[in-house]
Amino acid sequence: MRVLERFEEAEGRKCGEISIGDLPGVKKLKKELCESQSLNESHIPDSLLERLVANGREFPPVSAIVGGILGQEVIKAISGKGDPMKNFFFFDAMDGKG
Structure with a gap:
């Protein structure tokens, strides 16, 4: 992420x-x-940079998935039904897994 931030800054x-x-x-x-x-340089694989650069902006379907998960967790917290996630959710848009 720092590489991309520095690039945008430069x-x-x-x-x-x-x-x-x-x-x-x-x-x-x-x-x-x-x-x-x-x-x-192997600490920052080129494949990771390619993914980050390719997905530099929000992608509506991913935003919809993450928003749906967030809404579900808010309802769980308010209703007290079900265990909420442990404060972390990662969705990989390239693999379609979360």
């Missing part, structure tokens, strides 16, 4: 204003950041 863009066409620049910045912080 390019003077707002959060989420990134596209797949920016991937070469993001990878170059990743290399520079890893070198400056003495990190191995």
Whole structure:
């Protein structure tokens, strides 16, 4: 995430204003950041950067799924029926699993 934030900052863009066409620049910045912080580049896989860049903006179906899960958890908390999640939910839009 820091790589993307730094890229957007360096390019003077707002959060989420990134596209797949920016991937070469993001990878170059990743290399520079890893070198400056003495990190191995394998700590930040290119496949992860590709996913983050490709999904830089909200995707309505994913927002609908996450919103539905959140609504379900609010109803559970208010009604006292069922155990709510343990304060964490991760939905991977690429795999379609949550």
